[in-house]
Amino acid sequence: MTSGGALRVAHFSDLHYGPRNLAEADRCFGVGIERAAEFDVDVAVISGDSTDHALDLHSPSAVALVSRVRRLADHCPVLMLQGTWSHEPPGTLSVFRALGGRHAVHVADRIGQVGLTTAGDWVVSPEWCFDALPEGLVALFSCLPSVNRAAVAATLGAADAAGATGEHVETLLRGVAPSHAMARQLGLPTLLVSHGTVFGCATEHGVPMAGFDHEFTTGSLFDAGAQAVLLGHIHRHQCWERNDGEGRRCIAYAGSIGRFHHGEAGDKGFLLWQVGPNSAACRLEATPARRTVDICFDGKPDLAALRTALVAQPVEGAWVRLRWSVPEEERNDVDRAAMRELLAGAAGVQFEGRIVPVIRVRSGGIGQAGAMRGKVGAWAGVVGARPETLWSCLDELATNEMQRILDDALAEPQPAVTVDARRPDDEAANDLKAVEFAGD
Incomplete structure (x- = not known):
């Protein structure tokens, strides 16, 4: 006391x-x-x-x-x-x-x-x-x-x-x-x-x-x-x-x-x-607690930018955490070995790479559309198609029963396909493909 x-x-x-x-x-x-x-x-x-x-x-x-x-x-x-x-x-x-x-x-x-x-x-x-x-x-x-x-x-x-x-x-x-x-x-x-x-x-x-x-x-x-x-x-x-x-x-x-x-x-x-x-x-x-340094990149780590950052903020004896964020397709382009070499003087190095998954929007806005015509229109806008050719199909779906639509489709005559059996198999196959594309 x-x-x-x-x-x-x-x-x-x-x-x-x-x-x-x-x-x-x-x-x-x-x-x-x-x-x-x-x-x-x-x-x-x-x-x-x-x-x-x-x-x-x-x-x-x-x-x-x-x-x-x-x-x-x-x-x-x-x-x-x-x-x-x-x-x-x-x-x-x-x-x-x-x-x-x-x-x-x-x-x-x-x-x-x-x-x-x-x-x-x-x-x-x-x-x-x-x-x-x-x-x-x-x-x-x-x-x-x-x-x-x-x-x-x-x-x-x-x-x-x-x-x-x-x-x-x-x-x-x-x-x-x-x-x-x-x-x-x-x-x-x-x-x-x-x-x-x-x-x-x-x-x-x-x-x-x-x-x-x-x-x-x-x-x-x-x-x-x-x-x-x-x-x-x-x-x-x-x-x-x-x-x-x-x-x-x-x-x-x-x-x-x-x-x-x-x-x-x-x-x-x-x-x-x-x-x-x-x-x-x-x-x-x-107390002499260890010094920590955070270095962050918005995208893929830039080695030139990292060298500049290390000049402005030396990391000798410090514990370094290096963070970055890259798209999924670029995840293998990050040169970790080169970064470790630049950070050789640090007491410890921790890498935290965030992989941004690829998100493909197939039909943006389709969920907000109310009627079927609106949904088809939203889909057509995304894929770049003309929706007018589909309106008759939608009308038929709305007015006719499914079985009748199927019966009418099956009753239509199908194009005849003739393949010359004497031709090589690969050429005959090409004939079939040509007919299929023509039918599309």
């Missing part, structure tokens, strides 16, 4: 350790831990999605993550929150409870509150919140792990699960407000740690999350009464502030520790928080 009573917190999130992200996640998280130690933080919080999926304990990703968390716990107490269930299946974080270190690691995989003591230990509430705050605390944390949507749907039904999730979360957040007020009166910093989507937030690709099935609104989070709200799940850092009778309060996503996908906007890193009984502020500490 600083002399002014503010708690220094290193807030990490969305590490996504796994085979695909291991190099990026481990490099960035390692740098983040060293900086947190340099800042001499009092506590570290990992707000969910430490892993990208279930990991075997002997896997390189699991070994690397355990090693990093152990290094973090050697410096300060650590709180790890359960993240998205598909990324962190139940029990994934349990091993960290037994992790040795100078300080304890608390795994928050259920709704509850936990207090940080002056000795750096964690005191866990027996129920979902404390009835009375324990003595000797320096901060109070309220933990709301990622909501299991499948469990909500199984209980309430799939149709009601989306709206009910937000309603239940809002009720829960209001329920912890009295304990936060109690802690604030005792001069304790209050922090809410959760994992989910805030209505109106933006994804790392700039897409606003404006659906009605999200867990939080900024109003419901502020209603919880905590000075600082530390969130995970969205990979883009963003924050909301409010300054009212309860002091300066702040809600913030730390964002992902590294850049795991092309097109992600903004810096990557972790948040350094200063949280007091009546104030909260955070700033992003950037």
Whole structure:
């Protein structure tokens, strides 16, 4: 704790350790831990999605993550929150409870509150919140792990699960407000740690999350009464502030520790928080996330244009995604080998070619025509035929029965065909073809 009573917190999130992200996640998280130690933080919080999926304990990703968390716990107490269930299946974080270190690691995989003591230990509430705050605390944390949507749907039904999730979360957040007020009166910093989507937030690709099935609104989070709200799940850092009778309060996503996908906007890193009984502020500490470059062509990639683009924007050491769009008949004209040669200095190259299928309109507008004459006219306009010769046929179809039309057609005399059997087979066949064309 600083002399002014503010708690220094290193807030990490969305590490996504796994085979695909291991190099990026481990490099960035390692740098983040060293900086947190340099800042001499009092506590570290990992707000969910430490892993990208279930990991075997002997896997390189699991070994690397355990090693990093152990290094973090050697410096300060650590709180790890359960993240998205598909990324962190139940029990994934349990091993960290037994992790040795100078300080304890608390795994928050259920709704509850936990207090940080002056000795750096964690005191866990027996129920979902404390009835009375324990003595000797320096901060109070309220933990709301990622909501299991499948469990909500199984209980309430799939149709009601989306709206009910937000309603239940809002009720829960209001329920912890009295304990936060109690802690604030005792001069304790209050922090809410959760994992989910805030209505109106933006994804790392700039897409606003404006659906009605999200867990939080900024109003419901502020209603919880905590000075600082530390969130995970969205990979883009963003924050909301409010300054009212309860002091300066702040809600913030730390964002992902590294850049795991092309097109992600903004810096990557972790948040350094200063949280007091009546104030909260955070700033992003950037990590050396990999640089990504997108090069797009409207049509077939032009090698000359690509060379020009590489002069204007060097890609040495960057991860490059090259996109193009070509008609189906030109799909084999794209010289991938030549492009790879030009991009030889890049750390990685990803090709995304979009093939535009050939669409042949045989009779455009025929579906909008009402009468048969209009449909035939539309067809004739597409193929360049004269429809007048077909009107008599249409009149006959409209006035006569089908059987009578067939009988009249069969009663007409057929032209006689004579083929000279003494001529070669190919010449005789040509005679037949000539007669057929004449009949047409």
